[in-house]
Amino acid sequence: MVIKKYIVNNMNEALTRIRYELGKDAIIISQRKIKRPGLLGFFQKKVIEVTAAIDNSNKEEQEEKKPVENGIDILKKIVEKNREESNTNEKLSYLKDDNQDDIYKELQEMKSMMNKIVSNSSGEKEEKDPLKIKLEKADLSDSIIKSLMNKVNNMEDDIDSIEKVKEALKDEIHISNSSTDGIIVLVGPTGVGKTTTIAKLAGSLALVQKKKVGLITIDTYRIGAVEQLKTYADIMNIPFRVVFTQKDMDEALESMKDFDTILIDTTGRSSKNAMQISELRMLIDKIQTENIHLVISAAIKNKDITTIVEGYKILGFNNVIITKLDETTSYGSILNILDSAKKPLSYVTIGQSVPDDLKTLSKEEIVNLILGEDNIC
Numbered sequence: 001m002v003i004k005k006y007i008v009n010n011m012n013e014a015l016t017r018i019r020y021e022l023g024k025d026a027i028i029i030s031q032r033k034i035k036r037p038g039l040l041g042f043f044q045k046k047v048i049e050v051t052a053a054i055d056n057s058n059k060e061e062q063e064e065k066k067p068v069e070n071g072i073d074i075l076k077k078i079v080e081k082n083r084e085e086s087n088t089n090e091k092l093s094y095l096k097d098d099n100q101d102d103i104y105k106e107l108q109e110m111k112s113m114m115n116k117i118v119s120n121s122s123g124e125k126e127e128k129d130p131l132k133i134k135l136e137k138a139d140l141s142d143s144i145i146k147s148l149m150n151k152v153n154n155m156e157d158d159i160d161s162i163e164k165v166k167e168a169l170k171d172e173i174h175i176s177n178s179s180t181d182g183i184i185v186l187v188g189p190t191g192v193g194k195t196t197t198i199a200k201l202a203g204s205l206a207l208v209q210k211k212k213v214g215l216i217t218i219d220t221y222r223i224g225a226v227e228q229l230k231t232y233a234d235i236m237n238i239p240f241r242v243v244f245t246q247k248d249m250d251e252a253l254e255s256m257k258d259f260d261t262i263l264i265d266t267t268g269r270s271s272k273n274a275m276q277i278s279e280l281r282m283l284i285d286k287i288q289t290e291n292i293h294l295v296i297s298a299a300i301k302n303k304d305i306t307t308i309v310e311g312y313k314i315l316g317f318n319n320v321i322i323t324k325l326d327e328t329t330s331y332g333s334i335l336n337i338l339d340s341a342k343k344p345l346s347y348v349t350i351g352q353s354v355p356d357d358l359k360t361l362s363k364e365e366i367v368n369l370i371l372g373e374d375n376i377c
């Protein structure tokens with residue numbers, strides 16, 4: 001740190017010299033009106049003594065230090081230097097000088113800034129509850145963390161805190177017990193994995209459990225969406241129908257009425273587009289089923305969950321499928337989604353392989369994932 005004094009006639013001259021000699025990052029520490037030094041100066045007009053400083057300490061050292069420490073160090077040095085050079089009364093008098101308002105203001109701002117830095121840095125040092133840190137690491141939403149911590153704090157003291165949080169988490173997780181018999185409809189935003197999940201379900205039911213399965217796709221919206229599911233249907237040798245209108249739907253359902261399971265795929269709609277969702281509603285409204293699953297990706301941002309859940313509510317989904325668990329390393333989104341949807345979890349998917357990457361999870365497994373005691377891969 002370099003601290004330099006300038007005797008100048010006006011502030012313009014001071015700023016020009018400071019910038020030239022110390023550079024643009026230099027700061028003005030003080031200024032005061034004085035008589036020019038020396039005997040002659042006593043008879044002349046007052047001049048200004050400006051003290052400026054630049055922190056040019058070793059760059060590497062600066063990088064190693066936290067910005068907060070740098071700020072505090074600079075402040076300390078400035079205070080020490082000022083203490084050496086002039087007494088407090090003198091400083092107050094120059095600060096109150098009419099011409100010095102700006103400088104005074106600047107110093108006040110600097111002081112309040114430094115206070116903020118100091119109070120922040122002491123805040124950081126406050127010890128955080130390790131349990132809370134664990135929950136934050138899982139990317140659980142703030143409101144869920146708050147409610148979990150409240151529950152934990154109100155529990156009997158004779159159990160371990162990690163066991164308490166496990167209990168509290170389990171209370172929040174609901175697993176679906178929906179059957180795979182009858183009609184199953186998948187709805188949800190574009191690209192979340194609806195068609196792949198339908199193929200996984202079809203594969204597991206038809207090929208592994210040897211059930212009689214039919215596939216229907218509602219494609220009022222996207223050309224080409226049909227091909228993907230048709231390919232799976234062909235490979236698995238499963239009857240497949242495309243539905244555009246209510247009449248098509250009635251016919252398709254009639255043709256599959258003695259099947260164990262009918263899986264209905266829908267094309268992704270933006271949850272913000274109420275029109276597109278209403279169109280879909282007309283086609284699935286008349287289907288008698290308790291098995292409408294909202295499909296959401298685990299990689300979703302917290303703030304988008306509500307928009308999607310609200311957007312799809314009119315379709316009356318009663319289960320949630322969470323996909324792409326293999327694409328995330330923190331599993332708090334499972335609980336964030338379930339909490340927002342207020343519906344139980346039926347399946348999760350953990351990769352692109354059909355049908356292997358479709359799973360059901362128990363409450364314990366989800367808790368272990370959220371707390372980082374287990375992972376998907």
Ligand SMILES: Nc1nc2c(ncn2[C@@H]2O[C@H](COP(=O)(O)OP(=O)(O)OP(=O)(O)O)[C@@H](O)[C@H]2O)c(=O)[nH]1
Binds near residue numbers: 191192197269350351
């Ligand atoms: N990593 C990973 N990828 C997945 C998973 N499920 C689906 N995908 C991939 O996600 C992409 C989109 O999957 P689709 O099944 O076409 O998604 P969709 O919801 O039917 O999309 P739309 O029909 O456009 O609404 C594909 O590349 C899938 O292979 C999963 O569990 N993990």
Ligand SMILES: [Mg+2]
Binds near residue numbers: 194268
């Ligand atoms: Mg699809």
